[in-house]
Amino acid sequence: MKMSTKGRYGVRAMVHLAVHYGQGPLPVRKIAEKMDVSAKYLDHLMTALRMAGLIRSIRKAHGGYILARSPKEIRLSEVVKVLEGSVAPVDCVDDAGACHQADFCTARDLWQRMQKAMNNVLESTTLDEMAQGQKMKWNNLI
Amino acid sequence: MKMSTKGRYGVRAMVHLAVHYGQGPLPVRKIAEKMDVSAKYLDHLMTALRMAGLIRSIRKAHGGYILARSPKEIRLSEVVKVLEGSVAPVDCVDDAGACHQADFCTARDLWQRMQKAMNNVLESTTLDEMAQGQKMKWNNLI
DNA sequence: AATTATTCCTATAGTTTTGGTAGAAAGCAG
DNA sequence: CTGCTTTCTACCAAAACTATAGGAATAATT
Ligand code: FES
Ligand code: FES
Numbered sequence: 309m310k311m312s313t314k315g316r317y318g319v320r321a322m323v324h325l326a327v328h329y330g331q332g333p334l335p336v337r338k339i340a341e342k343m344d345v346s347a348k349y350l351d352h353l354m355t356a357l358r359m360a361g362l363i364r365s366i367r368k369a370h371g372g373y374i375l376a377r378s379p380k381e382i383r384l385s386e387v388v389k390v391l392e393g394s395v396a397p398v399d400c401v402d403d404a405g406a407c408h409q410a411d412f413c414t415a416r417d418l419w420q421r422m423q424k425a426m427n428n429v430l431e432s433t434t435l436d437e438m439a440q441g442q443k444m445k446w447n448n449l450i
Numbered sequence: 451m452k453m454s455t456k457g458r459y460g461v462r463a464m465v466h467l468a469v470h471y472g473q474g475p476l477p478v479r480k481i482a483e484k485m486d487v488s489a490k491y492l493d494h495l496m497t498a499l500r501m502a503g504l505i506r507s508i509r510k511a512h513g514g515y516i517l518a519r520s521p522k523e524i525r526l527s528e529v530v531k532v533l534e535g536s537v538a539p540v541d542c543v544d545d546a547g548a549c550h551q552a553d554f555c556t557a558r559d560l561w562q563r564m565q566k567a568m569n570n571v572l573e574s575t576t577l578d579e580m581a582q583g584q585k586m587k588w589n590n591l592i
Numbered sequence: 593a594a595t596t597a598t599t600c601c602t603a604t605a606g607t608t609t610t611g612g613t614a615g616a617a618a619g620c621a622g
Numbered sequence: 623c624t625g626c627t628t629t630c631t632a633c634c635a636a637a638a639c640t641a642t643a644g645g646a647a648t649a650a651t652t
Contacts, residue, residue, distance in 0.1 A: 309538075395451045
């Protein structure tokens with residue numbers, strides 16, 4: 309039940325963009341530096357986020373990425389979905405055909421309840437909330 | 451956020467054992483047959499479940515596996531934990547040292563809420579409930 | 593027009609995890 | 623001692639993950 313670095317890095321990068329929302333574009337290099345991860349790898353994740361319409365790119369010197377919408381209007385469920393795919397713990401939740409005996413399988417009910425529980429958390433959290441929380445943590449340092 | 455076949459097969463195998471609880475041991479071969487998966491592979495999972503103390507083996511002709519405790523006393527959280535490890539979506543939830551900046555990371559709060567949500571489902575479900583549900587589905591066929 | 597900092601595209605590759613297979617040893621009821 | 627089962631150890635192929643690399647496109651700035 310682990311999330312890959314795609315989801316982990318991607319969410320954190322989006323929080324960075326949310327924290328700097330309205331302050332111009334943020335280049336991948338800088339985000340990667342702050343996060344202490346490979347910029348070249350983060351590149352790929354940003355591409356996925358861009359193609360999903362969550363961020364926009366400014367391709368030039370001193371360009372970078374900005375959120376496509378206000379942080380208040382981006383739910384974490386969208387971000388995770390782009391990077392990890394559905395949060396279904398097993399495929400038969402989304403597609404009954406994935407398991408042979410799906411119609412008579414109690415386990416499936418359990419997976420469904422798990423998915424619902426996770427989705428509930430992701431759906432009820434916005435990037436703005438996370439950005440606020442992040443700023444809090446930084447302020448407490450002073 | 452996918453669960454591997456370990457968790458998927460393992461949970462289903464445990465439900466089988468719960469359904470036949472009190473009716474003597476069930477050999478891996480039969481369980482695998484019912485589930486339509488490789489018996490040799492299921493072997494490994496049963497060994498893990500045995501070593502965790504969830505099932506007991508009877509090693510002889512017409513032997514097999516039985517639940518170590520009543521199905522009412524086995525929560526799904528235990529089963530999943532044995533096979534998938536912690537349900538933490540990322541390692542830093544269980545071990546703050548896993549991420550460099552864990553103390554100042556808002557994402558970690560999100561992962562923690564996700565874990566809690568999942569755990570809540572798994573903790574509040576027993577094997578007995580699943581066995582009852584499974585019997586229901588079968589009865590409805592008639 | 594050249595410079596420059598950036599995204600964007602495509603390809604490659606090492607490592608780990610997954611999902612199995614194989615074979616033989618050990619236990620024990622009958 | 624035979625037959626059915628678990629148990630142990632080892633191995634393996636394919637997929638997924640986690641990158642890395644090199645260069646082309648873009649457009650503001652000089
Ligand atoms: S239907 Fe997919 S695990 Fe049972
Ligand atoms: S602390 Fe692990 S993702 Fe932030």
